[in-house]
Amino acid sequence: MNDSWQQFLHMGGYARYVWSAYGIAAAVMLANVVAPIVALARIKRRIAREEFVDD
Amino acid sequence: MSHSSAMRWLHRFGSLPYFYRVSRLWARCLALPGLAMAGYGVYAGLAIVPPDYQQGDVFRIIYIHVPSAWLSLFGYTAMAVAGVVILVWRLKIAEIFIIAAAPIGASFTFLTLVTGSIWGEPTWGTWWVWDARLTSELILLFLYLGVIALHQAIESPRIAARACALLSVVGVINIPIIHYSVVWWNTLHQGSTIRPLGGSTMETDMIIPLLIGALGFTLIFGWLTLWRMRAQLIWRERRSRWVTRMIHHER
Numbered sequence: 666m667n668d669s670w671q672q673f674l675h676m677g678g679y680a681r682y683v684w685s686a687y688g689i690a691a692a693v694m695l696a697n698v699v700a701p702i703v704a705l706a707r708i709k710r711r712i713a714r715e716e717f718v719d720d
Numbered sequence: 721m722s723h724s725s726a727m728r729w730l731h732r733f734g735s736l737p738y739f740y741r742v743s744r745l746w747a748r749c750l751a752l753p754g755l756a757m758a759g760y761g762v763y764a765g766l767a768i769v770p771p772d773y774q775q776g777d778v779f780r781i782i783y784i785h786v787p788s789a790w791l792s793l794f795g796y797t798a799m800a801v802a803g804v805v806i807l808v809w810r811l812k813i814a815e816i817f818i819i820a821a822a823p824i825g826a827s828f829t830f831l832t833l834v835t836g837s838i839w840g841e842p843t844w845g846t847w848w849v850w851d852a853r854l855t856s857e858l859i860l861l862f863l864y865l866g867v868i869a870l871h872q873a874i875e876s877p878r879i880a881a882r883a884c885a886l887l888s889v890v891g892v893i894n895i896p897i898i899h900y901s902v903v904w905w906n907t908l909h910q911g912s913t914i915r916p917l918g919g920s921t922m923e924t925d926m927i928i929p930l931l932i933g934a935l936g937f938t939l940i941f942g943w944l945t946l947w948r949m950r951a952q953l954i955w956r957e958r959r960s961r962w963v964t965r966m967i968h969h970e971r
Contacts, residue, residue, distance in 0.1 A: 673767060677777035682842055686835040687766070690784045693827050694940075700823075701947035708955050712967050717958045 737962045739813060740953055747946040754939030761787070761933015769926045781839040783930060786913065787937040788831040792860055793895050795825030795941065799867070800892035803885035813949075815881035816956065818888060819871050820948035824941060826864035832857060836909075844908055852901035853909035856894060863891040877956055 676683045711717075765783025772779035799821050805814040836854070837847045848854065867884045874880035902911050913922050913930075920927055957963045 676780070677771055679776060679778035679842060682778050682838050683766070683780050686781045686838045687762070687784060689834055689838075690788070690831055693831050697824060697827055697944050701944065701951050705947065705951040705954075708951055708958070709967055709970070712954065712958050712964060713971060715964070 736812065736953055736957055740950060740966075743946045743950055747943050747950075750939045750943040750946070754936050754943055757932050757936025758787070758940055759936070761929045761936055764929035765933065769929060775843060778839060778842050781835050782913070783933055785832060785835040785839060786930060787934040788828045788835060789857070790934050791937055791941050792825060792829040792832050792857065793898060794938065795821055795828065796860060796863065796888070797892060797895055799825065799884075799888040800895075803888035803892075806881055806885035807889065810878075812956075815877070815885075816949050816952045817945070818867070818881065818884050820952050821945050822864055822867045822871070822884070824944050824948065826861060826868065828941070829857065829861040829864055833861065849908050851907045851909055852905040853898065853907050856898040856901050859894055860891075860898060863887065863894060866891075 674680060674684075762783055765780050769780075771777045799818050802814040802818045802821075805811050806818065833854075836857075840849070841847050867887050870883045870887060871880045874883055901907060902909055911921070914920050914927065922930070954963050954967075
């Protein structure tokens with residue numbers, strides 16, 4: 666690893682604050698993207714099984 | 721737009737099969753520029769702009785904190801507008817919007833509070849303080865959670881949507897309170913960084929990536945909301961002919 670990369674990761678001594686903030690943000694965004702895709706697939710499966718034909 | 725063509729547009733937009741068909745393309749059109757712009761904003765904020773002369777590198781949290789805060793306000797305001805549409809016109813697509821947008825708005829409100837807290841510790845010396853800005857943003861999170869809880873607690877989707885609409889419309893009073901809290905009260909939270917009428921407190925080189933990022937995250941908000949609306953829509957319409965037909969056709 667070269668110096669400028671290490672300097673970037675070091676964030677002027679604030680690495681744990683900056684990277685934890687962005688890490689949590691990345692996790693929340695990922696959950697936001699995955700949740701509707703999973704939900705849509707699950708709903709389609711349930712409808713395909715014709716669970717709602719008679720009620 | 722003439723009156724009749726406006727009504728025709730409204731009728732088509734309110735048509736659920738039509739919405740389901742076209743929203744997929746709309747979502748894609750939002751996703752690509754949204755990801756690119758948000759990605760650029762975050763990248764520039766972390767790697768290109770110089771450190772703040774007072775706060776050093778910790779100020780880089782602003783490139784996720786401010787877009788999240790903006791969307792926490794934008795999302796709830798949009799829900800309040802949909803709330804009025806529900807209460808006055810009973811438009812089903814607005815009911816679907818309100819419940820699709822609530823979890824996304826809540827997630828950005830959560831991010832605002834968490835990133836702000838992480839920023840506060842080295843800058844203010846505390847993770848949390850019952851300051852006007854922080855407290856009103858926390859109330860916003862409870863409002864979002866209240867809308868989600870109401871929707872889950874009431875079985876009839878139409879009655880649930882009216883309850884959610886009412887809470888959105890009443891709760892929107894909190895939005896100007898959050899916005900002006902740093903002006904009205906002497907808070908620990910710093911004043912606005914971006915001032916559209918001039919006098920922003922940030923250098924242009926630092927503010928442009930922030931604005932591009934905020935726009936990008938707004939497009940992402942739209943993309944995610946459309947996907948949630950699609951799921952919510954076919955669930956609501958699961959007994960209707962066009963949904964069952966479409967799904968059997970897909971298989």
